Amino acid sequence: MSVFLTLTEGADFMEEANVLACRLSQRLKTKIQGLTAMPDPTGSLLMTGSGIGLYMPNSGVVMSSIQDAQRNTCEKLETAFNAVCLREHIEPKMMSVRHIVGVPEQEFAGAALLSAGLVFPHDCGRASGPYGVAFEHTLMSKRQPVIIAGTDKDPNLSTIVIAWDGSPEAARAVALHERVICSADRVVIAQNGDKLNLEDKHAPESSERIREWLEVRGMATTVRQFSGSVADGLLKLTKDEGAGILVAGAFGHSRVEEMIFGGVSRSLLRAEDGPALAIAH
Structure with missing residues (x-):
């Protein structure tokens, strides 16, 4: 592997x-x-002729140059x-x-x-x-x-941040990037406090779920909360923690629907100085 x-x-x-x-x-x-x-350049075809059109392979000279x-x-x-x-x-x-x-x-x-x-x-x-x-x-x-990958020339992979909101996409990203996550020395669980139900410890977004998952794998974990914009909060928290990778679920639709990714995913992908993104959908 x-x-x-x-x-x-x-x-x-x-x-x-x-x-x-x-x-x-x-x-x-x-x-x-x-x-x-x-x-394969040999699969390239040119259409010539009039009316019905005739398909012929590119010439040997063109093929060779390609x-x-x-x-x-x-x-x-x-x-x-x-x-x-x-x-x-x-x-x-x-x-x-x-x-x-x-x-x-x-x-x-x-x-x-x-x-x-x-x-x-x-x-x-x-x-x-x-x-x-x-x-x-x-x-x-x-x-x-x-x-x-991010734009950092010297990425620090000893710390990884997980964006956790309890969604299926977030859970899928964590599960599929398990080996990457477990290669770190330390994992930070990032949550938007504005969207948490702090009174329900059994809610899907509860940090207890992901903490138990990590602790079984022997990973040292820390929970950090932020408020306001999700994308801005994740980028700032990742930078403050010195993490080289952010694990997150990707949201969005196909190009046909004119929206490839949700606002958060799009902002993270386009960040000029953001971390590497380990994502899944």
């Missing part, structure tokens, strides 16, 4: 995501594997990946790169199955290109857990 890192062309925060994936793999004592996914461009991109991504891994003291036997011929949307979602963690660079959480679509598809359509 490996930590997978999506090596995405043109990402502004690719290196930050690489560092996060390296440190996570070290805490989990597992391998890290970089993944590229690019479509293959060369893809090969150069893969080499650059692999070189950068290896450099960061070695700088983070990853042993060569614990790191590798796999270049996949296929559509990112399909291939990255497949990698999330039974992985220790699938990491996307920060850019993918707010992009509309093929990598942003791959992130959305993996999270929302395939309902696989994903980790969106």
Whole structure:
């Protein structure tokens, strides 16, 4: 079971995501594997003719130029990946790169199955290109857990914050990211005090539920409450605690409904200096 890192062309925060994936793999004592996914150029077709239209394969020259461009991109991504891994003291036997011929949307979602963690660079959480679509598809359509890296060049993974409101999405995020959570030295349970029923200790949002879940796994826990805006409160609390990862449930709808994520999820994903987000839907 490996930590997978999506090596995405043109990402502004690719290196930050690489560092996060390296440190996570070290805490989990597992391998890290970089993944590229690019479509097969031989499947490209051009339509020509008039009226009925005739489909013909691209010329050999065009095909060759596409293959060369893809090969150069893969080499650059692999070189950068290896450099960061070695700088983070990853042993060569614990790191590798796999270049996949296929559509990112399909291939990255497949990698999330039974992985220790699938990491996307920060850019993918707010992009509309093929990598942003791959992130959305993996999270929302395939309902696989994903980790969106933050913009921190030196993420601290010793402390993890869990956004807990008792919802099915929050519970699913905790369950699917169990290994990531248990790799930390300390876990902080974050709750919006404005939305709690403090008189009912058996309410779904009660911190007792998640505390018991963590204590069974031998995790040291602290409960912190905040008020006001959920997104702002979570970001501030995570920063105050020095946590490198925030575990949260993702809310929202499909692109067809014009709302990919709920307001909280959207704000967390677009935060310029927020933590990495370990999310599930």
